[in-house]
Amino acid sequence: MSEGLNLLRIQSPCFVLNEQEFKQGVHEFDAALSHHFLHHIISYSVKTNSLPYAVAKAKDFGCFAEVVSDDELELALACGYGMKEIIFNGPMKSKSRFLEAVMNGAVVNVETHREIAWLKELPADGHYKVGIRLSVNISDISPEDAEGENDFSRFGFNDVTEEFSNALEAIRSIPQVRLAGLHIHRTSHSRSVRFYQNIVAYAASVIKKYQLELDYLDVGGGYYGIFHNAPTFDEYAEAIYESLQKQGLEKLTIIVEPGNALTAAAFSYYSRVIDTKHLPDCILLTTDGSRNDVDPFFRKERYMTEIHREKEEAEVVPLQIVAGATCLEYDQLFRLENQPELCVGDMIEYKNVGAYTLTLTPMFINYFPRVYSLSSDGMKLIRDKWTAKEYMQKSNI
Ligand SMILES: Cc1ncc(COP(=O)(O)O)c(C=O)c1O
Structure with missing residues (x-):
């Protein structure tokens, strides 16, 4: 039981948030990433637990908010985040919110063809940055962590087909837009350190293949929290760092989007x-x-x-x-x-x-x-x- 909880005073059924536990998760992840990377961002995955108090607390603890819908974006803004503290992901962004987020400095990871078309409508005299989500098949890049033989993703652009290269070309053809980041979220069943080693190695190979000059790699969520016998945040950070270092990419800003690891x-x-x-x-x-x-x-x-x-x-x-x-x-x-x-x-x-x-x-x-x-x-x-x-x-x- 959470120490200090007076069971007689709580009206059941109810949830109880242990704030110290929540804060400790953010601080431990932060310390692990600081140890390896020059720059990093911890972005709280709002979908994992969108209780307004928790969303606001994550900001107090130094997190950005990772959102995947207009509703989540509005919630994060209402909980005190500025647009520059938002990571906007997912295929369900509306055109107006998408453009507003790009223009106001949110980290926006493009996920659909229609978003690329919308980018062409940005003011021609401006300079804007976006990221792109790469589709990851876990069976291909880390078979031991896959569910079945074809653990593909319905998200992101696929580099086995020509989706990814075509999307890159389309973004490159928009003069006022620069591709600044790559997003590679998958939650593997195992949540293993090996999976992060492999997925980041895959991302690094794609960055090299297309000679992308990026500011950030967004590794997404999917980590264990602070549990006995589970990988530590430091082990995850080290694995990400090593895979990037092999390709000389360790200076990238690392974004993580933990949900489960901070809230469970x-x-x-x-x-x-x-x-x-x-x-x-x-x-x-x-x-x-x-x-x-x-x-x-x-x-x-x-x-x-x-x-x-x-x-x-x-x-x-x-x-x-x-x-x-x-x-x-x-x-x-x-x-x-x-x-x-x-x-x-x-x-x-x-x-x-x-x-x-x-x-x-x-x-x-x-x-x-x-x-x-x-x-x-x-x-x-x-x-x-x-x-x-x-x-x-x-x-x-
Ligand atoms: C894009 C993205 N980021 C982060 C997360 C959070 O994942 P987890 O709660 O496993 O850390 C999810 C979960 O589905 C997600 O889709």
Whole structure:
């Protein structure tokens, strides 16, 4: 449990952000990159956890914001980022936001043909920079980290076909635009150091092949956070550095876009047992939280949990099933075998649930839960529970 958290004061279900943990992730990544590179940028992946408080905190900790839609861009600006602190990625930029971002100094990585066409509309007397996303097939560049034999990406321009070279030529033909960066994000299954060695080596080979004179390489996200037995930020930074150094490219500014690495461990989720029922083979524990909140894709096989009991003594029972607060039969979270029986009021803490949860939770039956933050100043509510009032915003009835 997060130290200093008063379980009696939190209203479940809820998430709790441990600010110290969040800050430590940014600082450790920053220290690792500073150790190897002259210039680097840590850009917080907004899609991974777009809770406004977290987005604003990432800026306080020195991050840029990596956004992939107009909505995320507007959110980042509303959370205090300036346009020059934005990395704008993805195929879904609108023309007006795309041009505005390019003209106002955001790092914009081009991802579609239509964006290249839009660049031609930039004022002819200006000087503008863009990056381009390179499509990466993990099976080709790092087979041990691939899912299957053709782990291709639907993002970026492909250099096996002529997409990439044609895109380069098209950008080069626009006099007021300079190609300043290459973007190569993929999240590999393994999140291994080897993968970064290989993907950066691939990027470096493409930079050399086309003799690109770049300011930055944007390596994207996909890293482990600070966990035992996982690669450290320093190992990732060293691998990136070594692959670049082999091609004499180590002076490039390095951009990283971590999401999972910064948010996963910084958030826990708490739900209480509200009812217990005896079935022939088990005891069913209904809780006020839902699997929707901690596993929106219903794919997780295991959770890291801690149980906070109200009563110290309880009889050991063969099987308890922890179920969630929706009417879905399959909203079941985990099983407890040969454990002391839980009672109404007992709290279950789910750890490491900050990545791709708050952004993906559906508004199904129960609307968004509360979020608290815990820092050296104590605990505070940073998002109240959404009710029918918030749900009905902008609806006409
Ligand atoms: C372009 C881009 N950058 C960064 C990330 C963050 O990835 P992760 O949360 O695995 O660090 C993603 C995730 O999909 C992404 O698409």
